[in-house]
Each structure stands twice: as structure tokens, then as C-alpha cells.
Amino acid sequence: MEQVTRALGGRIAYGADYNPEQWPEEVWDEDVRLMQEAGVNLVSVGIFSWALLEPTPGDHDFGWLDRVLDKLHAGGIAVDLATATASPPPWFLERHPEATLVDQVGNRRAFGARQAYCPSSTAYRDAATTLITELVKRYDEHPAVVMWHVNNEYGCHNDHCFCDASAVAFRRWLADRYGAIEKLNEAWATAFWSQRYTSWEQIGPPRQVSYGNFANPGQQLDWWRFCSDEIREIFRVEAAAVRAHSDKPLTTNFMGFRKSLDYRSWVDVEDLVSNDHYLIADDEDRTQQLAMTADLTRSLAHGEPWLLMEHSTSAVNWQPRNIAKTTGEMRRNSFQHVARGADGALFFQWRASRGGAEKFHSAMVPHAGTESRLWRDVVRLGADLSAIAEVSGTKVAQAGVAICFDWESWWAATFDSHPSVDVDPMATARAWHKACWARNLGVDIIGVTDPLDGYEVVVLPVQYLLSDEAVARFTAFVEAGGTLVATYFSGIVDEHDHIRLGGYPGGLSDLLGVRIEEFCPLPEGDEIPLTSYGSGTIWSERGRAVGADVVAAYATGDCAGDPAVTRRRVGRGTAWYVGTELTPEALDTLATQVFTTTKPVVGGLPEGVEAIRRVGEQGTYVFVINHTHEAVIVPVRGTDLLSGNDGGPHVVRAGQVAVIREE
Known part of the structure; x- marks a missing residue:
């Protein structure tokens, strides 16, 4: 990200996917003028333009792209140039029908949307490589191009293909x-x-x-592992085609907690990590979900600055009910990402489309044009990001808490023929993240092989699959003074999905000091009272403590008296076991005990007011995002880069944001 930031003159990246091919050429000059008005400095170009760049096999038309890039450069706007390989044109599948997607029951899917190709198709890889080579050789030296955008949202619609070519590749x-x-x-x-x-x-x-x-x-x-690897291999092939003729940084846009793709295995191919994020309208905790996804992206980037490649100015088009963002919500969303380590905030897309499947998706320039609240908010956000340019290059301060979230365990835990369909590793991870988010605790989302140095507390939410090596690392962490929290259905199987015999939670039994004899999942919607904390849902267990202190037991039913929450001292640290899915109130009570010594970024703030600290060589910056309907007093002294107010404490009004350079 550092190289891109330098190309932008040290500014935070601000812009969008720009699709000029959707519009008459006479609109392009107005686009550049409006981008300048909004403070846009980076746009992604050409993501879905393969059919225009190569209208027939081997016949390339670059004239329109030449003119677009020249206009953007003349307007002082940098370009993240796409390889245009995200969606092959109709002629590709006409020529290579064997590359058509096949679903799990053997049906071939028709052309007519995007990503209509099998990830194992060698014909696709060859055609993509040919196009990329022509693009990079032509445009790498163009002064507007500062980075390369490889493909787009890999696996969003073709993560699993069950065709014969996939079968051969799987073998x-x-x-x-x-x-x-x-x-x-x-x-x-x-x-x-x-x-x-x-x-x-x-x-x-x-x-x-x-x-x-x-x-x-x-x-x-193994199929899920293969499919993730197979799509990653496409990225490797396409990235290699770029690097054969360019030393400019390249990226591909992740999609947060995309279940089918293990992004931790992708980051070594990228020069910078980027992510797309969209709010889910019916998610009551969507603000917290955004924060958690940003924490994941930063963790994938190993703490380095990353790029928010896409989010929405307002409503999307692909949910059952596409709810418009409320006043100030776009601004708060953008600052949440930047606070958590992004050195840029880009949108899909620049100008709202007149036609096509995404014509009702919001954009920086809405259908209503510039005489609109949305456009005024876009211009204001551009000015805000310019005002905090000095933050670019800084990193989020060391987190005190790590939540372990592993893709392979997620896959394995949610297969069929398991004790309960209600077990959801993502929901449990989110519950623990929310407990941290509400307390303004810094959180990283790590993998089972990531370093544990510097963390006070590590949480394993439904970490069903654990290797012997991972168990040894978590044991050493606790012995050295760390606090570990493991939930039910953790440590149950090894890397082959084989049960660890001798009682649950398998590989973690000795560390946690419990022996569970039998799982007792609860009927849908039921709760089970505990002797302390409150109630559990989804899950209960028959077992006993073996060296651990029973902090809460099941109060009724067949499991009455058996341990539900335990705590064990190991070396200089503590290992907690949570044998049920705690209700939000119960988890909040337990979290108060677990996080006793973990300090918030800023103390005394109510839930719904985020505070995140970024640290650099020239100073530290506290981002405060107030999602509530009340003003808050922030006990931090310094200068608010957005308002110019000096001193402190600072008052951050309802729905507003502050970025305070600390004294």
C-alpha cells in the first residue's frame, strides 16, 4: 500500500470502480470534472471490459481505453487498472463449451451473468493470460496507472464447479x-x-x-480445500502474467468472511491486501459486523495498511430489501474501515448505471445527479479524507485480544451429519467480537498458525478442527501467562476430520481440564438455565471437570450439575471452557471476568461509540465513531483533524466522527 500512497502524494485513496464503457464518450469529461470536485484520486478501470477489449478472439480494441486513461491522468486521477478477466465474453464459452460451470447435480449453467467459467478450465487460464499480457505491455508505463487489479471478487459465483475437468484436477x-x-x-x-x-x-x-x-x-x-486452492491458482497464474511485464503493485479484492475461500493462503501472492464490504440490511449488528470484517482484513495484511476496494454509498441491489443508508452512515462506515487500518475508501461504483443487473445499486454519482444529498455527502467525505492525509501509512495499535477463526475448521464444522444444525462458528465468533467491540477492545482475527505474541486473550470460537501443533501452541501461550477461551465443539477432530478419542473436547481436554462424555444439543429455540451468568442455547453437555474449577453448571435437565463454564490455572495463565452457546446477556457477564485486565482503547465510552488508535512515527491518532443518538465526551487531548478543535476532552456529536491527533 505504501507505493500506492506515494503515487497519490501521501493522501488517503478515495474513489470507485469507474466504468466509462457504460456511457457515451461525451460524459467522460464531466466524470473527470466531478471526480476533481469530489476529491477522487484513484479509480479502478476495466474490471468488466473483456468483451470490449477483445470483441473477437485475438482482436483487441484499446482505443477507447487509451482515451479514458489519458483523460484521467490529465485530471490528476490515478488508475488501478484491472486485468478485465473477471467475466469472459460470450465468444469464449461459444468456443469452449467445456468451460461452462456444472452444478452439483450435473446441470450445465447458461451464459448471461458474470464469472461464467469453470475454475479448472485451462482454456480460461490461457485466454486470460493472453489478454493480461497485451494489457500490461501496453499500459504499464502509462502515467495514470499506479497499480494492477487482478480479476475481481474471485469465486463470488463460481467457487465450486463439478464438471469432468474439475474432477480430473481434483484427482x-x-x-x-x-x-x-x-x-x-x-x-x-x-x-x-x-x-x-x-x-x-x-x-x-x-x-x-x-x-x-x-x-x-x-x-x-478436501473438496473445499481443493476449490479454494484451485481459484487461488488462477490468481497465481494471472498475477504471474502481470509481473512478467510490470513491477507495479497488484492486488485482488477479497470479500471478507467469504466461506469458500481461505484468504490466509492468498496473501503471499498479493503486494497489498484489499477488501470489498457491503452491509447486510437485515443484520441488526451490521455496524459491528463491518468492524469485525475490517479487523479480519487488517489481520490478513499482518497489521500493514490495506485498501477498501469497494463499499456502497447507500443501498445495494442484491438483497431482498435494499435499505438506503441513513444520514451520516456512509461517512461513519468509511471511517470505520480507515480507523481499522485502511489507507483508502473506494466504492462500487462511480456513476449509477442506467441499465444492467446493478442499475439500482447506489454510486458516488446517483441517478439524481449532483443536486442530491448523496452527492453532497460524497464531496464532504472526499474533503474529510484529504484532511486526515497524515494518517496514511500509520498502523493500528497492537490489539489485546485475538479471535481465532480458521477456514478449514469452519468448513468441517458445518458439514452435514453433525450433532446440531444450529452450531455456527461464525455466529459464535461474532458474539465474542461484539463483546470486545462493545468494550472498545482492540481485536485481531487470526489463524491457528499465526503468532500469539502480544495478545492477552485468545478466543477459540467453535474451533472444531485442530492439529496437534496448534494445540501445543495454545498450551504454550497459556503456560506463558495468556488467557485462552475455548467454546464448545472445539478440538473435536484432527486435520482429517477424525474424532479425537478419549472424551471431548479432544485435543484441548488436558489444557482445559474437562472431560465431556456426551453432547446434548438443545431443541430449536430452547434455553437451558445455568447456576451463574444466566442461560445457554443450542448446546449442553454431560461431563466433569478434571482439574478445572466449575464456574457455572447446568441448573436443570439431564445435564444438571455438569460443568457449563470452567476455569483452570495453567502455568502463569488461565484456560476457560464454555460448554454452551451463552445468551448475549450471559456472554456479557462472562466477558467482564475474562477481559478484567484488558484495557480499552479509550475508557468510559458507551456501547456504540468506537475508538481505534493508529500509530505512526510522527504520532498517534484516535478515531472516534459515534453510532449513537447522543453526544459523547471523549477523554483524549489533541487536535481533531476534521473540525480543527484543539485541547480536549472532545465532544463528538451523535452520528459524527472525530480523528484526534494526540498530544
């Missing part, structure tokens, strides 16, 4: 992983249901099996 991936068919049989427990394989050719994707039956869980887990 090859399995052979590389296991080496011998006997090792695969062991990993997949194929002695069950007479599934033992004698050759690789017998194996296929987990297509729909006989009615009312379950696919092999080992096969399912």
Missing part, C-alpha cells in the same frame, strides 16, 4: 496431497460404508449422492 490435487491411494483411504476413513478406493480414477467431486444420504466428510473437506 491430481489429491495425488499431490497424499502421494498414495492408501493414505487417502486412511484420511477419508473409507473402511466405513465400503468406500475403499483402489485407484485415483474412481474418485470424483462430492456430487449429489443417493437420496437422503451423506457424502464422505473427508471427501467434502
Whole structure:
């Protein structure tokens, strides 16, 4: 991100996806003028323009793009130039029908939307590489181009393809992983249901099996691993095609907690991490969800500044009810991302489309034009981001809490034929993040192999799959003085989805000091009272403490008296076990005990007022975002870069934002 920021003159990146090909050429000059008025300094160009850049195979038309880039450069606007490979044109599937997506029941999907290609298609990779090579050779030296945008939202609509080409690629991936068919049989427990394989050719994707039956869980887990790897391989191929002719930074836009793609395995291919984020209108905690996704993106970037590639100025078009953002919400959303480490806030898109599937998606220039509240808010946000330019390059201060969230465990925990369909690792992780968010505690979202240095508390929310190495690392963390919180359905299986025998929670039993004999999931909607904290939902267990103190037990039912929440001293640290899904009130009470010594970024602020600190060589900056309907007093002294107010404490009015350079 540093190289891009330098190209922008040290400013925070501000702009959008720009799709001039959707508009008559006479509109382009007005676009540049309005971008200047709004303070736009970076736009992504060409994301979905393959069909125009290559109208027939091998026939390239770059004239219109030449003119667009020249106009943007003349207007002082930098370009994140896309490889245009996000969606192949109609001629590609006409020429390569074998590259069409196939669903789990064997149906070929028709052309007519985007990402209509199989990730394992070599024809797609060859065509994409050819286009990228022509683009990079032509435009890498163009003065407007400061970075490369590889593809777009990989796997958003084609993360799993069940065609024959995918089957061949899956077998090859399995052979590389296991080496011998006997090792695969062991990993997949194929002695069950007479599934033992004698050759690789017998194996296929987990297509729909006989009615009312379950696919092999080992096969399912490896399939999800394969699909994530296969799409990442497309990125590697496309990135290599860019780097063959360019040393400018490149990125591809992640999609936050996209279930099908293990982004931690992608970041080593990128020069900077970028993310797209959209609020879910019916999510009551969407502000907290935004914060959690930004914490994840920063963690993927290893704490370095990252780029918010897309979010929305107001409503989107793809939800059942597309709710417009309220007054000031776009501004608060943007500052949430920047506060949590983004050195840019870009939108989809610059000008709202007249036609197409996303014509009702909001944009920086709405259908109503510049005589609108939305446009005035866009201009104000541009001025605000310019006012805090000195923040660029700084990093978010060390977090005291880490929430461990692992994609492979997420996949495995949510397969079929499990104790309860209500178990949701994401929901549990969000509940713990919300407990931190409400207390203004810094949080990183880490993987099981990430370093634990510097954290006071590590939370394992439904960390179903754990390797022996991960268990050893968490044990060492506690022994050295850390606090670990593990929830139910954690440590249950190894990396092959094999049960760890001897009692639950398997690999974590010794560390936590509990032995669970049997899971007792609750009926839908039921709660079970506890002897302290309140109630649990979804889950209960029969078991006993073995060295741990029982802090709360089940108060009624078959599990009455059995441990629900335990605490054990290990070395200089503490290991907590939470054997049920606590209600929000119960979790809040427990969190008060767990986070006793963890200091908030700024103390004394009510829930709904975020405070995040970014730190750099020249100073520290406290971002305050007030999501409430009341003014708050912030006990921080310094200069608010947005209002110019000096001194402190500062008053941040309802729905407003402050960025305070601390004295």
C-alpha cells in the first residue's frame, strides 16, 4: 500500500470502480470534472471490459481505453487498472463449451451473468493470460496507472464447479496431497460404508449422492480445500502474467468472511491486501459486523495498511430489501474501515448505471445527479479524507485480544451429519467480537498458525478442527501467562476430520481440564438455565471437570450439575471452557471476568461509540465513531483533524466522527 500512497502524494485513496464503457464518450469529461470536485484520486478501470477489449478472439480494441486513461491522468486521477478477466465474453464459452460451470447435480449453467467459467478450465487460464499480457505491455508505463487489479471478487459465483475437468484436477490435487491411494483411504476413513478406493480414477467431486444420504466428510473437506486452492491458482497464474511485464503493485479484492475461500493462503501472492464490504440490511449488528470484517482484513495484511476496494454509498441491489443508508452512515462506515487500518475508501461504483443487473445499486454519482444529498455527502467525505492525509501509512495499535477463526475448521464444522444444525462458528465468533467491540477492545482475527505474541486473550470460537501443533501452541501461550477461551465443539477432530478419542473436547481436554462424555444439543429455540451468568442455547453437555474449577453448571435437565463454564490455572495463565452457546446477556457477564485486565482503547465510552488508535512515527491518532443518538465526551487531548478543535476532552456529536491527533 505504501507505493500506492506515494503515487497519490501521501493522501488517503478515495474513489470507485469507474466504468466509462457504460456511457457515451461525451460524459467522460464531466466524470473527470466531478471526480476533481469530489476529491477522487484513484479509480479502478476495466474490471468488466473483456468483451470490449477483445470483441473477437485475438482482436483487441484499446482505443477507447487509451482515451479514458489519458483523460484521467490529465485530471490528476490515478488508475488501478484491472486485468478485465473477471467475466469472459460470450465468444469464449461459444468456443469452449467445456468451460461452462456444472452444478452439483450435473446441470450445465447458461451464459448471461458474470464469472461464467469453470475454475479448472485451462482454456480460461490461457485466454486470460493472453489478454493480461497485451494489457500490461501496453499500459504499464502509462502515467495514470499506479497499480494492477487482478480479476475481481474471485469465486463470488463460481467457487465450486463439478464438471469432468474439475474432477480430473481434483484427482491430481489429491495425488499431490497424499502421494498414495492408501493414505487417502486412511484420511477419508473409507473402511466405513465400503468406500475403499483402489485407484485415483474412481474418485470424483462430492456430487449429489443417493437420496437422503451423506457424502464422505473427508471427501467434502478436501473438496473445499481443493476449490479454494484451485481459484487461488488462477490468481497465481494471472498475477504471474502481470509481473512478467510490470513491477507495479497488484492486488485482488477479497470479500471478507467469504466461506469458500481461505484468504490466509492468498496473501503471499498479493503486494497489498484489499477488501470489498457491503452491509447486510437485515443484520441488526451490521455496524459491528463491518468492524469485525475490517479487523479480519487488517489481520490478513499482518497489521500493514490495506485498501477498501469497494463499499456502497447507500443501498445495494442484491438483497431482498435494499435499505438506503441513513444520514451520516456512509461517512461513519468509511471511517470505520480507515480507523481499522485502511489507507483508502473506494466504492462500487462511480456513476449509477442506467441499465444492467446493478442499475439500482447506489454510486458516488446517483441517478439524481449532483443536486442530491448523496452527492453532497460524497464531496464532504472526499474533503474529510484529504484532511486526515497524515494518517496514511500509520498502523493500528497492537490489539489485546485475538479471535481465532480458521477456514478449514469452519468448513468441517458445518458439514452435514453433525450433532446440531444450529452450531455456527461464525455466529459464535461474532458474539465474542461484539463483546470486545462493545468494550472498545482492540481485536485481531487470526489463524491457528499465526503468532500469539502480544495478545492477552485468545478466543477459540467453535474451533472444531485442530492439529496437534496448534494445540501445543495454545498450551504454550497459556503456560506463558495468556488467557485462552475455548467454546464448545472445539478440538473435536484432527486435520482429517477424525474424532479425537478419549472424551471431548479432544485435543484441548488436558489444557482445559474437562472431560465431556456426551453432547446434548438443545431443541430449536430452547434455553437451558445455568447456576451463574444466566442461560445457554443450542448446546449442553454431560461431563466433569478434571482439574478445572466449575464456574457455572447446568441448573436443570439431564445435564444438571455438569460443568457449563470452567476455569483452570495453567502455568502463569488461565484456560476457560464454555460448554454452551451463552445468551448475549450471559456472554456479557462472562466477558467482564475474562477481559478484567484488558484495557480499552479509550475508557468510559458507551456501547456504540468506537475508538481505534493508529500509530505512526510522527504520532498517534484516535478515531472516534459515534453510532449513537447522543453526544459523547471523549477523554483524549489533541487536535481533531476534521473540525480543527484543539485541547480536549472532545465532544463528538451523535452520528459524527472525530480523528484526534494526540498530544
